[in-house]
Amino acid sequence: MKLFKWNKAASAASLFILSLSLVACQNQEVAQMPVQPEPTPAPVQEEHVEESNTSLYTAPLTGLPVDEAITRRPLAVMINNAPAARPQSGLSSADIILEVLAEGGITRFIAIFQSGGGAETVGPVRSIRPYLIELGESYDGVLIHAGGSPEAYSILQRQQKQHMDEISNGGPYFWRSSDRKAPHNLYTSADKLREGSDIKGYSHDFKSPVYNYNEEGATSAGEAVKQFDIHYLLDSYRVTYDYDEVSGRYMRMVNGNADQDLDNGTQLGAANIIVAGADHKVLDSVGRLSVNLEQGGEAMLFQKGKMIRGQWVKKQGDIIRFVQDGSEVALVPGKTFISIVPNQPEFSSHVKLAVQQ
Numbered sequence: 178m179k180l181f182k183w184n185k186a187a188s189a190a191s192l193f194i195l196s197l198s199l200v201a202c203q204n205q206e207v208a209q210m211p212v213q214p215e216p217t218p219a220p221v222q223e224e225h226v227e228e229s230n231t232s233l234y235t236a237p238l239t240g241l242p243v244d245e246a247i248t249r250r251p252l253a254v255m256i257n258n259a260p261a262a263r264p265q266s267g268l269s270s271a272d273i274i275l276e277v278l279a280e281g282g283i284t285r286f287i288a289i290f291q292s293g294g295g296a297e298t299v300g301p302v303r304s305i306r307p308y309l310i311e312l313g314e315s316y317d318g319v320l321i322h323a324g325g326s327p328e329a330y331s332i333l334q335r336q337q338k339q340h341m342d343e344i345s346n347g348g349p350y351f352w353r354s355s356d357r358k359a360p361h362n363l364y365t366s367a368d369k370l371r372e373g374s375d376i377k378g379y380s381h382d383f384k385s386p387v388y389n390y391n392e393e394g395a396t397s398a399g400e401a402v403k404q405f406d407i408h409y410l411l412d413s414y415r416v417t418y419d420y421d422e423v424s425g426r427y428m429r430m431v432n433g434n435a436d437q438d439l440d441n442g443t444q445l446g447a448a449n450i451i452v453a454g455a456d457h458k459v460l461d462s463v464g465r466l467s468v469n470l471e472q473g474g475e476a477m478l479f480q481k482g483k484m485i486r487g488q489w490v491k492k493q494g495d496i497i498r499f500v501q502d503g504s505e506v507a508l509v510p511g512k513t514f515i516s517i518v519p520n521q522p523e524f525s526s527h528v529k530l531a532v533q534q
Contacts, residue, residue, distance in 0.1 A: 236292035237383065238272040238316070240390030240510035247292050250383050252370050253318025256286035257303035260413050262361040263431070267299030268445055269438035270367070275312055275497075277517040278457060280464035282410035285309065289316050291383075294367030298440055302343060302351065302363045305329045308468040310338065315496045317385035319374050323351070323363050326465055339379045347373055386496050389507040397509070399483035404531035407452060407516050416516070418450055420482045426511065427479055448511025450479040451499050453489040454524030455517050468517065470497075475524045480509045484530070 232242035238251065251272070256265055258276070268274060268286070270293035279285040287309055288299070305313075305322035307329050313320050320340035325333070333340055341347035343363060350373040354362045391397075407416040416436075418427035426446035429436040435444045453476045456469040476489035478499045487501035497515055499506050518527040 235390075235510070236272065237385070237387045238289060238291050239512060240388070240508065241292070243292060248381075248383050249291065249371070250374075250379075250381055251289050251291040251316050251318040251385065252294070252321055252367060252374075253313030253316060254288045254290065254299055254321040254365070254370075255303050255305050255309060255313075255323075256288050256299075257301040257361055257363075258284045258286055258414075259361060261357070262301045262303075264437050264439040265301065266364065266439045267294065267297050267366075269441060269443040270294045270297055270299075271512070273316065273513050273515070274445075274447070275515045275517065276416075277308070277312070277468060278409060278466055278519070279303075279306065280466060282414065282464075284409055284414055287313050289313075289318055290367050296366055296368050298364050299366055299370075300364035301357070301361050302365055303360065305333075305340075306465065307332055308466075308470055311470055312497075314338070315385075315491070315494075317383060319370070319379055321347075321365065321370055323360070339374075339377075341370060341373055341377070346377075349373070386494075388496070388498070388513070389505055390510045391507045393510070395507075397481040397483045397485070399478075399480075399485040401482060402479060402484035402530050403482055405479065405484070406529040406531075407518065408527050408529065409518060418479065420479075421446065422482070425481060425509070427514075429514070446512070447514040448480060448509040449513040451489065451497070451513065451515045452477045452479075452528055453497060453515065453517050454520045454527070457519040457521065474520065477528060478506060 234243050234246045235241060236243050236247050256268065268288055270290060271288040272291050272293060273289040275287040276284050285303060302321060302323045304324040304326070305320065306326050310320060310329060310332055320338060322340065323343040332338065341350060343351040350369040351363055351365045353359065354364060403420040405418055413432065415432055417430040419430065421428050424446065426448050427450050428444050428446040437444050454474045456472065458467045460467055470491050473488055473490040476487055476499055478485045478487060485501060485506060487499055487506065489497055490500055491497045518524065
């Protein structure tokens with residue numbers, strides 16, 4: 178695979194600018210961060226799996242058995258992940274969650290809802306960037322956001338994207354809570370968003386590519402890794418995944434605390450964790466970024482307590498896929514989390530594997 182060659186001088190300049198924006202942004206986040214009681218840990222819940230031999234259908238974006246065919250179009254919701262926005266609501270109902278840097282070391286979630294999500298609260302909702310548009314649309318999602326960068330707005334308008342923006346075209350389908358300060362208090366629900374999509378006449382047809390999934394009981398190859406850390410740029414964004422043998426999922430923690438859904442107390446977890454390294458470039462003094470989603474690169478896949486080293490690829494019009502020796506590796510049926518980290522200073526510096534006993 179031909180990889181993009183990063184210019185060292187440009188990389189150093191970008192990293193210097195990014196480091197300056199990190200300090201300012203981190204100070205701002207600390208100033209806004211409310212004091213919240215530590216949530217009470219919730220019991221780990223198993224993925225809901227019906228007996229596979231009695232189900233005729235599977236959810237397209239999880240591979241899990243479902244009672245009826247799911248053909249509705251997904252929603253791609255931009256979720257705030259500043260410390261003041263935690264814990265978030267509704268993430269436990271998402272089929273797929275992507276985490277990627279926004280600016281100044283702050284990460285943002287793109288939560289893809291298809292098989293789950295109803296009247297439950299989802300948010301806080303935040304702004305969109307060009308590469309977030311590309312990632313959300315790769316799953317054929319209606320793009321859900323509140324504001325965006327000038328370049329993102331230009332793309333949305335020029336290409337007539339199907340989107341719902343709390344600021345410009347979707348106000349009735351969002352609300353603000355009184356227990357948090359803006360911009361960390363904007364919420365919606367999957368039901369309201371689908372209602373709004375219907376009224377706007379957006380397409381209902383599901384056209385997203387899907388993943389290949391292992392058959393039930395299939396074993397996974399790779400190196401045993403029960404726990405690992407992902408470090409983006411700021412210390413307030415250190416994520417730990419700990420494998421739970423009972424549920425078969427990697428359970429998510431942030432800064433040493435269980436990452437729980439605010440509304441139901443469920444700890445977030447996924448059957449598949451993909452960590453992908455991509456080239457990042459600082460665009461302006463605000464710290465906005467461009468993220469190269471075309472070149473592919475080094476990646477790790479964690480599933481069933483094991484880690485597989487390989488690469489990620491994303492062809493035009495397709496989703497991010499994990500490959501090894503040129504062949505796609507099947508995923509375990511269940512939720513999938515994808516973390517996109519910078520290649521600078523090097524990909525491996527963002528992932529720390531726990532020493533196995």
